[in-house]
Amino acid sequence: MPQNASTRMTIEKKVWLLSGILSAVLMLVLFKLWVALNRFDSDPTQLPDMAAVDTFLTGLDNAPDLRVKTGIFIKSFSFEGASDVRVSGYVWQHYLDGAHDAIRPDRGEVGFLLPEAVDVANGVIQEAYRMKRDGSTLIGWYFEQTLRQSFDYTSYPFDHKTVWVRFWPGRFDVNVALVPDFTAYPATGAQDIFGIDNRIVMGTWERENTYFDYKLSDLDTTLGIGENEFQTNLPELHYNFVIKRNFANAFVVHMIPLIVVTMLLFGAVMTVTRKPSLVERHDFSTSGVIGTCSVLFFVILLAHVQLREGFAGSPVIYMESFFFLMYFMLLAVSVNTYLFASDSAPSLWVIHYRDNLIPKAAFWPFVLICMIAITGWNLGLKARPDTGAPPAATHQRG
Numbered sequence: 001m002p003q004n005a006s007t008r009m010t011i012e013k014k015v016w017l018l019s020g021i022l023s024a025v026l027m028l029v030l031f032k033l034w035v036a037l038n039r040f041d042s043d044p045t046q047l048p049d050m051a052a053v054d055t056f057l058t059g060l061d062n063a064p065d066l067r068v069k070t071g072i073f074i075k076s077f078s079f080e081g082a083s084d085v086r087v088s089g090y091v092w093q094h095y096l097d098g099a100h101d102a103i104r105p106d107r108g109e110v111g112f113l114l115p116e117a118v119d120v121a122n123g124v125i126q127e128a129y130r131m132k133r134d135g136s137t138l139i140g141w142y143f144e145q146t147l148r149q150s151f152d153y154t155s156y157p158f159d160h161k162t163v164w165v166r167f168w169p170g171r172f173d174v175n176v177a178l179v180p181d182f183t184a185y186p187a188t189g190a191q192d193i194f195g196i197d198n199r200i201v202m203g204t205w206e207r208e209n210t211y212f213d214y215k216l217s218d219l220d221t222t223l224g225i226g227e228n229e230f231q232t233n234l235p236e237l238h239y240n241f242v243i244k245r246n247f248a249n250a251f252v253v254h255m256i257p258l259i260v261v262t263m264l265l266f267g268a269v270m271t272v273t274r275k276p277s278l279v280e281r282h283d284f285s286t287s288g289v290i291g292t293c294s295v296l297f298f299v300i301l302l303a304h305v306q307l308r309e310g311f312a313g314s315p316v317i318y319m320e321s322f323f324f325l326m327y328f329m330l331l332a333v334s335v336n337t338y339l340f341a342s343d344s345a346p347s348l349w350v351i352h353y354r355d356n357l358i359p360k361a362a363f364w365p366f367v368l369i370c371m372i373a374i375t376g377w378n379l380g381l382k383a384r385p386d387t388g389a390p391p392a393a394t395h396q397r398g
Helices: 003-037 051-060 247-270 274-282 286-310 317-342 357-383
Strands: 068-079 084-096 122-133 136-147 159-171 176-180 205-218 231-246
Touching: 003 357, 051 317, 068 159, 068 231, 084 159, 136 159, 159 176, 159 205, 176 231, 231 247, 247 286, 247 317, 247 357, 286 317, 317 357
Parallel strands: 068 176
Antiparallel strands: 068 084, 084 136, 122 136, 159 231, 205 231
């Protein structure tokens, strides 16, 4: 074998070895970023016990005069669009004899409000049981309501959803706060899951966490009650259950087609050559590669449209960014093939060097670097506060 041919093969082997090692390292980095993107961090506003509730309520400028223990148990939930969730279950409250006589609801009345309920006509809140026990009256209601909330889908398919049930007291002319009935659950720590049926059908979701917390009201009105102060900075009890999406389902539906298209595109790049033997073997032609890119473009476009229809009105989501990357790669492969076959651009040595070696070897490292950049950007967005949630509970010191 001639010396220059041997040297040529040695250089190509080194370039491909470097490309393979770099691609393997980048895949490992991408996997670690995916793990970080899929992690849920506990909310610092969680209330694990009554001591935390006492600390919060006593720190308010306008501490409540009365407290009513309130509990909830979720039997089912389902998403009805991008912003609506249908929730059913039981809510109960303890009314102390003597202290709560003025605010205890009669039969047919409800001791709480769900301010985010929509389509109330098709909803249900009905008394399920009422009993006397230990100097108090326990009243339980069965409810089934559609709650409207703002959800963030930008990290799809690594997104977590915090679905909350927001409670208001049934009376506004009395300074009363609803407090969690911690004694009704076996454990309410930061990592415990409680208040939700463990046999509930989750579909493409998995339970991640549950907790109570307070958000401060921002109504800025007296609600027409003359003796009322403005309804601001009053504690609103929230029961939150955190769910995470089953990544495997989204991966099969959206990611595998993208990977297959990327591999087909890489195969098209590998057919680009000037060697007569390879041209004949691969049946290479500029029009053939560009035609392949055109077909793959429509495949990607249809998949993109299907994905976007599921998140209408949402900003660009994480998975969608990979479709934009594929659009760019389709265009880049077409331009690379045209310039390589064109004699009018001999100065582009990066393209012509050793039979288009650099674009071929750089294909996977470039794709992976772009995926890492996209993932890192979304990881940074996830670390920012969720602007779609109600105002965070903060202590108001007197």
